[in-house]
Amino acid sequence: MSTDTSQQQDLYATPGETSQGRVFTVTGQDWDSIAQSIGESAEERVVVNMGPQHPSTHGVLRLILELEGETVTEARCGIGYLHTGIEKNMEYRSWVQGVTFCTRMDYLSPFYNEATYCLGVERLLDIEDDIPEKAQVMRVLLMELNRISSHLVAIATGGMEIGALTVMTIGFRERELVLDLFELITGLRMNHAFIRPGGVAQDLPPGALDEIRDFIALMKKRLPEYAALCNANPIFKGRLEGIGHLDLAGCLALGITGPVLRSTGYAWDLRKTQPYCGYEDYDFEVQTWDTCDSYGRFRIRLNEMSESLKIVEQCADRLAGLEGAPVMVGDRKIAWPSQLAIGSDGMGNSLDHIRHIMGESMEALIHHFKLVTEGFRVPAGQAYVPIESPRGELGAHVVSDGGTRPFRAHFRDPSFTNLQATSVMSEGGMVADVIVAIASIDPVMGGVDR
Amino acid sequence: MSGEERNDRASGNADAEKVDEKAAGEASDTSDDKADANESARPSEERNLGAAKSRTGTGGAVEQPAVDQSPVNVPAPTGEVRAVGVRHGMFGTSGTGDTSGYGGLVSAKVFPAPAQRPYGGWFDEVADALEARLHATGLTTAIESVVVHRGEITFHVRRDDLPFVAQMLRDDEALRFEFCSGVSGVHYPEDTGRELHAVYHLTSMTHNRRIRVEVTAPDSDPHVPSLVSVYPTLDWHERETYDMFGLVFDGHPALTRVLMPDDWPGHPQRKDYPLGGIPVEYKGGSIPPPDQRRSYN
Numbered sequence: 172m173s174t175d176t177s178q179q180q181d182l183y184a185t186p187g188e189t190s191q192g193r194v195f196t197v198t199g200q201d202w203d204s205i206a207q208s209i210g211e212s213a214e215e216r217v218v219v220n221m222g223p224q225h226p227s228t229h230g231v232l233r234l235i236l237e238l239e240g241e242t243v244t245e246a247r248c249g250i251g252y253l254h255t256g257i258e259k260n261m262e263y264r265s266w267v268q269g270v271t272f273c274t275r276m277d278y279l280s281p282f283y284n285e286a287t288y289c290l291g292v293e294r295l296l297d298i299e300d301d302i303p304e305k306a307q308v309m310r311v312l313l314m315e316l317n318r319i320s321s322h323l324v325a326i327a328t329g330g331m332e333i334g335a336l337t338v339m340t341i342g343f344r345e346r347e348l349v350l351d352l353f354e355l356i357t358g359l360r361m362n363h364a365f366i367r368p369g370g371v372a373q374d375l376p377p378g379a380l381d382e383i384r385d386f387i388a389l390m391k392k393r394l395p396e397y398a399a400l401c402n403a404n405p406i407f408k409g410r411l412e413g414i415g416h417l418d419l420a421g422c423l424a425l426g427i428t429g430p431v432l433r434s435t436g437y438a439w440d441l442r443k444t445q446p447y448c449g450y451e452d453y454d455f456e457v458q459t460w461d462t463c464d465s466y467g468r469f470r471i472r473l474n475e476m477s478e479s480l481k482i483v484e485q486c487a488d489r490l491a492g493l494e495g496a497p498v499m500v501g502d503r504k505i506a507w508p509s510q511l512a513i514g515s516d517g518m519g520n521s522l523d524h525i526r527h528i529m530g531e532s533m534e535a536l537i538h539h540f541k542l543v544t545e546g547f548r549v550p551a552g553q554a555y556v557p558i559e560s561p562r563g564e565l566g567a568h569v570v571s572d573g574g575t576r577p578f579r580a581h582f583r584d585p586s587f588t589n590l591q592a593t594s595v596m597s598e599g600g601m602v603a604d605v606i607v608a609i610a611s612i613d614p615v616m617g618g619v620d621r
Numbered sequence: 622m623s624g625e626e627r628n629d630r631a632s633g634n635a636d637a638e639k640v641d642e643k644a645a646g647e648a649s650d651t652s653d654d655k656a657d658a659n660e661s662a663r664p665s666e667e668r669n670l671g672a673a674k675s676r677t678g679t680g681g682a683v684e685q686p687a688v689d690q691s692p693v694n695v696p697a698p699t700g701e702v703r704a705v706g707v708r709h710g711m712f713g714t715s716g717t718g719d720t721s722g723y724g725g726l727v728s729a730k731v732f733p734a735p736a737q738r739p740y741g742g743w744f745d746e747v748a749d750a751l752e753a754r755l756h757a758t759g760l761t762t763a764i765e766s767v768v769v770h771r772g773e774i775t776f777h778v779r780r781d782d783l784p785f786v787a788q789m790l791r792d793d794e795a796l797r798f799e800f801c802s803g804v805s806g807v808h809y810p811e812d813t814g815r816e817l818h819a820v821y822h823l824t825s826m827t828h829n830r831r832i833r834v835e836v837t838a839p840d841s842d843p844h845v846p847s848l849v850s851v852y853p854t855l856d857w858h859e860r861e862t863y864d865m866f867g868l869v870f871d872g873h874p875a876l877t878r879v880l881m882p883d884d885w886p887g888h889p890q891r892k893d894y895p896l897g898g899i900p901v902e903y904k905g906g907s908i909p910p911p912d913q914r915r916s917y918n
Contacts, residue, residue: 251880254880259889260896260911262896263912264911294771295771423799423826424852424854425853426801426802426803426853444829445831546917551730551731551733552732553775553833555773555802555822555831566822568820568822572705572730572732573708573730574708574730576916579890581805581806581807583802583805583822588803588854588857591854591856620880
């Protein structure tokens with residue numbers, strides 16, 4: 172530690188922990204003294220720790236960059252700062268409670284975490300064909316709305332990191348509209364735990380379809396604004412074109428999926444290739460670009476939002492004809508026993524149901540008690556049902572030993588896998604381009620570290 | 622009782638006995654063999670299985686039929702049944718008195734049995750292509766068993782042959798599993814001799830197929846060959862599995878922890894690693910941490 176350049180002592184890195192070179196602790200507002208002392212030593216090769224607390228690293232991601240001048244010669248990631256042990260925790264909760272945990276992993280696409288987990292559990296329960304149509308349509312509706320909100324954040328933060336603050340402000344403005352819809356439908360803006368094994372937690376509230384239609388109409392006007400603002404913007408293109416190059420062979424070797432894979436021109440989208448939740452019934456196009464760079468990924472995300480809007484519109488039309496249809500599997504040994512309702516103390520089991528179990532039926536009370544405390548048993552075995560999340564292939568490897576709790580739930584998160592491309596995308600480029608390359612991967616650290 | 626029903630019951634009981642014998646045999650093995658390094662790690666309830674069995678077996682009561690005898694729940698008639706431990710009682714309660722009367726019930730945790738040919742659909746094409754290549758190279762024992770369950774196929778591969786099998790799965794024209802979704806560790810503490818499982822999910826984008834490859838390693842020798850040279854994407858995945866399960870992937874370029882801090886003791890997602898937590902007080906009541914609450918598993 173160089174005591175001469177920095178007044179602040181770094182509590183977590185004592186002088187004994189580095190074996191070579193001088194260490195400068197940069198805390199901001201001290202550039203003059205840092206530059207002065209670096210100039211004295213005249214070293215060209217510098218190792219820079221960027222993050223984990225850095226506004227341009229997309230969350231608590233630590234980048235270890237080896238620089239020669241402005242050129243990055245080596246880039247490594249340090250992850251794990253957001254590890255919360257969700258997978259381990261799920262082993263101590265019932266199958267239904269697991270949804271509440273996994274929704275918090277990739278916090279920008281909570282419905283996808285819930286969906287892939289529930290699809291796995293449903294496959295183990297062998298009730299895949301028994302899920303009501305309305306539940307499937309609602310899942311698709313929520314997932315596609317979620318894709319829009321997630322892509323909006325990807326574009327917004329990506330824009331902010333290169334200084335395009337308008338993209339950030341309008342991106343978050345539109346995302347707020349999606350979150351309002353989520354709040355209306357599920358009661359929560361994030362961490363919904365709404366998709367449950369066997370269906371979804373709750374029917375659509377009154378007026379939701381009108382709100383969704385208003386949103387579609389508004390977004391049809393707003394989405395072209397992004398295209399007008401960015402697509403041909405020379406500064407925007409100058410920062411993004413040719414940056415973060417990764418071709419098809421590189422993507423497959425590194426297991427990269429999602430917009431990064433599709434930016435190589437390969438139309439691999441699990442919604443088309445291995446449909447789930449009835450995606451084969453919807454009319455939409457898989458978006459590709461052929462430049463293998465950050466600009467292509469931006470354009471893919473922009474186009475995918477329009478495609479998602481098309482799917483949302485089809486969902487709304489189908490839901491209009493499904494009023495009053497069940498949203499949970501008919502098997503009373505699996506389905507949550509009651510509908511939810513708003514009471515004087517907030518959302519809870521509906522009062523009709525409470526009256527039924529407390530006053531009318533002993534069997535219903537026993538049934539409720541067993542399902543809520545013990546939960547249902549899932550036959551032993553393992554399942555893996557991947558889905559196309561906004562970032563690529565998201566899958567839950569669900570293992571059951573025949574008990575009422577997951578024996579193991581492992582999430583193959585696309586952010587975790589895609590982040591491995593950081594080195595190959597940014598080495599040999601400029602420091603500023605590292606930011607653009609990582610923004611084009613769009614990692615969400617909650618999903619990376621789980 | 623019709624003849625068909627009686628047959629069902631007979632086969633169900635026979636299978637249950639087979640499982641019990643196997644589990645009991647293992648239990649007596651470990652109690653005999655004090656030198657076994659795993660003995661201390663084995664849960665006490667399994668060692669007590671013999672006692673539990675005699676309790677239930679010598680009651681002199683009328684023999685009870687199995688709870689559920691629907692054809693789905695009867696293990697496959699052929700092939701070895703894979704039991705990875707036993708469950709006591711009906712509600713999984715422990716620590717508190719079980720007043721249900723089912724406390725003495727011992728049931729095996731049975732995983733889907735290996736499948737017999739034909740597997741159905743394209744499963745046979747993949748298995749044929751794989752076996753043809755294995756025969757050509759003389760590695761006929763590489764595939765230990767094949768499990769088909771819920772429309773997914775799992776190849777259990779001998780761990781020494783894993784790199785070779787993976788290479789063939791990726792490169793053979795009829796197989797072409799170009800894409801690996803990653804590796805997921807599973808710890809079965811009661812699956813003696815094969816406690817640690819590494820599960821790979823492979824996708825063939827060419828043929829639009831998905832398979833699962835599973836290898837096992839004992840706790841006493843937690844080594845599995847690394848597949849980073851075949852699927853570079855496994856770099857971080859193998860590091861994560863090492864981090865969480867202590868499974869050492871031989872040949873990995875830099876097998877270090879990836880999620881936990883570098884100096885972390887232990888491997889958190891193993892079953893013998895406690896969840897941790899502290900009791901939470903709420904309105905005068907104290908709620909124990911999740912792994913110490915009463916549970917029903």
